[in-house]
Amino acid sequence: MAWHDDQARRDELYRDPYPLYERARRAEGLLYVPEFDAWLVARDRDVREVLLRAGDFSSANSLLPDVPLSEAALGVLPRGFGPRPTVVSADAEAHRRLRAPLNRGLS
Template identity: 50%
Template structure:
């Protein structure tokens, strides 16, 4: 996967939308669904389009690694890789745990932690490590009643999008955490624009993209102000 594609995949997506039918990706042995109407059709039809094996990795592990993983480390079905009754069973507790009331109750904690993390910034700052990987994990840990210091997770967040956007999925595969993600991003943008006027990319630090298109984003993002 080229660095150019990771940094700017949008021309490829545009070409796929303009091409009649679907686009086959031989490298992944899969079909790329690019047009909005097609995406919605797929997401509305889980009985036809399965989510099993939906999150394959971007590389093939060595046989020794696969053998070790085969001993029982990971690999269990999760909500995004399940269909039918199993998907519903995994999704119900997430929907309950991320209800509008629960999300509203955690907003003060989100703001307090966001302000605290920004307090520790010094220009230049590497935003991914200093903020973007930390805040979502601490918020989830707070919801679960865990000590944030013991929640080393990275949770992808999105943004408040247009009403018809599929950023957070569609149909039965709509993301239960969409509102929680939106709240974190809205608070983040408000704090950064208020406290760090002139915030911009550090000119001497190129953006390094993570080598994946599953959760596309930078491995490092250096900012200055």
């Protein structure tokens, strides 16, 4: 996730995201949020569209930290505490493989 210089704007969105959610519901199509370098998908039909367009949209960074990591954390993570693939953060074949054991309970 690319971090922009506008930390105050990001802090404001964390404190009160509801105006952004309202804007997303009124927007035609998907809403890009530059402060988070991400797309906000607010309506059911848009969620369905995104799920059908795996080549255009990815879940790969969905579990990355929302805040910059401290030097201490960055020093520890390479020792085996880094991100692991999950159903939420995997795309395509990796997603299908991770979801397979869950399918029966989700159907």
